[in-house]
Amino acid sequence: MQLNVNGRTHDLGDIDPTTPLLWVLRDTLGLVGTKYGCGIGQCSACTVHVNGAPVQSCQLPVQSVEGMAVTTIEGIAAEDGTLHPVQQAWIDEDVAQCGYCQAGQIMSAVALLERTPKPTDADIDEAMSRHLCRCGTYNRIRKAIHVAAGQIEKTGSAA
């Protein structure tokens, strides 16, 4: 089967079609930015976009996303390497501690700002509560989302 990831089509050969998208990304394609945390859809460290919507890749058999556009943390910066405003805000606000959950957090934050360019704290709670951060960086995640929203408003576009 074939899989479209970050705008490129990959031939997965005769891969077990029940393999979770998470492990295809990590082991087959070497895109290890998407993380394994729980395997049961509780922590959302494995969040990617499928057709623009944030989903937990540990819960999706790869066959279920055939023909769809998968975007991972490796694919959200601009072609020229310019970071997405959410990525830049994560650096500027020094959000990460261990950093393990942050790729998933960023994917949900990017999706949130596409739907809701000026999110309230309640919007952030709703969009981001699927994610666990064991280090407890929630204050900074909230701040960075507001900063990125301001940046997108100022420049008129994301990345």
Place this chain on the structure above:
Amino acid sequence: MSSRIDPRDVDPYLPEFMREAAAASARAPVSRREFIKVAGFVGGGLVLGFAVGARVAAQENGRGAHADSTFAPNAYVQIRPDGTVVLYAKNPDVGQGVKTALPMIVAEELDADWSNVRVEQAPISMALYGPQFAGGSMSVPMNFDTLRRAGAIARAMLVAAAAERLGVAASELSTDAGYVVHRASGRRLGYGELAEAAAQLPVPDTASIPLKDRKDFKLLGKRVTGVDNLKVVTGQPMFGIDQRVPGMLYATYTKAPAIGARAVRANLDHVKSLPGVKDAFLLEQRGTPIEFNPASDGILSGVAIVADSTWSALKAKRELEVEWDETEASKDSWSGAVAEAKRLAAEAPQQTLGETGDVDAAFASAQKTVEGFYTYPFVSHADLEPQNCTVWCKDDGTVEIWAPTQTPQNAVTAVASLLGVPEEHVTLHQLRGGGGFGRRLANDSVVEAAAISKRIGAPVKVQWTREDDFAFDYYRPGGFHSFKAAIADGRLTAWQDHFITFTRGGSEPATSANLSPQEFPANRVPNSRIVQSMIRSRLPTGPWRAPGSNAIAFAVQCFLHECAVAAGRDHVEFLLEVMAMEPPAAPAPRGLGGPGGFRMAGLDTKRASAVIELAAEKAGWGRSLPAGRGLGLAFHFSHNGHFAEAAEVSVDASRRVTVHKVWVAGDIGPIINMSGAENQAQGSVIDGFSTAMGLEVTFENGRAQQRNFDAYPLLRISQAPEVEVHFIQSDNPPTGVGEPALPPAAPAICNAIYAATGHRVRTLPLTREGFKIS
């Protein structure tokens, strides 16, 4: 000044190896050590190493012989002719930020331009770097002085090279952001231009090099974003789990549901027939793996499945059937332990840990006696990156390890011992850990990976599942405190704690299950008695962020609040009064280290009082709040950090808890990286609340009952309070901040719940007392 450090003076809740490393490090003050130039840098330039005595010289000479081909990065400082400054971060980073903080210390004294600094993770070498580990909040205190001198010496050599080139006295030169400046003539020479010449100069005597005054710091204390943040936000490989090696196979290792049971047989033929599976085999129990020991080469009995991908291995694991022999397995149950603790609390204690003054007389003359029985559960580390390790046992007898471990040197020792090879044949690459919290002090996954790689003769990544991670932890032990206190004239006159804890063999508490007889307020109150009884257990225990303190602070600081309430006193005033007490026959403080060396100085009541007052002030202590809303406060000293925290909490009619805000006041001396320190304090408070609110691992018949996050509800963003952090930057030596901000969080919140509701929380997690969170 000579310094005599007894390892017992270092935090009594730390594992022995950390206390000894700290004591050894303080015993060899920097002035008696040598900096060396390290040979072997391609293209010239200045490379400085630092190490202890003769071992270094031997190593340097050894390297010199084959120094020309590839650069062996064995130093703190490397300055390349193109001006690039490479600084080596010696200790593992598991989220505590030392990969940024430690090089900042070097850069400050070097006067490097931080934007032009590249940070690399150092290789493992006791000779060149001394102890390398992430634990005990000790990276900063153990390395601050050494790293300053590493930077200052490099700077002095660059200045000397510039003086020679410009034909002026070194005293006419200054440095600024990567340049040596001759102010009189306006000439500037970049560090890169000077690197090769500097490398030819002798290394000056450490003692002759002045260090900056704190007021002249340009970088330390500023907000600096983490050096790995670009990698984090773009998803580049950096964690243990991200490691890939050509030809690498993927393994799971299945251990018994009951801790310590042994695998007798398994349906290996069936498992080996499954798609992608390369091999499956039993590993025998080795050593005593349920005992926490970072250098242990022990392995729990289990079944390895080796496959061509993680998914093939995980899928095969579902079909694995194992017959377990539970003869030697744990039969422990949490409910059984609770019943046993209550029984023991009613009896005479088994041991007296410490006694001062005349406790019985104080109780006899008390106007009020306060009693309380406190309980806290076992908890798991729950690092978000499940345990994993990649090992390649090569045909030539050498071994390569890629590990997200907090104790890389111990990992090398463990693997060398397991395989019977010299440690020099084992190379370990330090990878970032997706959370540590003490879990990655143990190297059990490293040893498993080494055993499996050895067996199959190929590089292998052993990947634990989340369920494995919960089932095979070195848990924060639960515990019980049966307190009794005497109040006379509104003052605390006696303090008694009957501590009930767990033991393996019966003589000593299990790892991280001990209580110091000097635990506050026993070290302040004129009459105190600390006694102990123990329950036998086979559950593995180990250090969990702020070991000991993380639970003891809850019990002690909540019971002290009970005492304040019983005495009819304001809590802050009461705490400050206890802090000011002078216990009779107080042992003289045994400070560590001489000038320049790091110190483990113990509780400083003035610093303690200052943070208590600051937290109270910032929280608006004493202001009136609506019904159902309250302010609570707590203080705890650990890891040489003084922290007070105040929490504003509301509780609704259905016992739903909201923590609105927490104010943190901390004194850890001067701050290295303000951004990192604040992040650690905020995260510690959220970790402390998360754990107090709803986390516990219970056991039935030796089996952990919680196996994934659905049963272990870590706090989420919508539930997290705003955390406001204030530091008092005293002139004391800087100390670590990965741990000491955690312990006061839970008692501050529980005391606020009392203020809001009148309900005294004596059992954690809060869900056990009927509280919930939306």
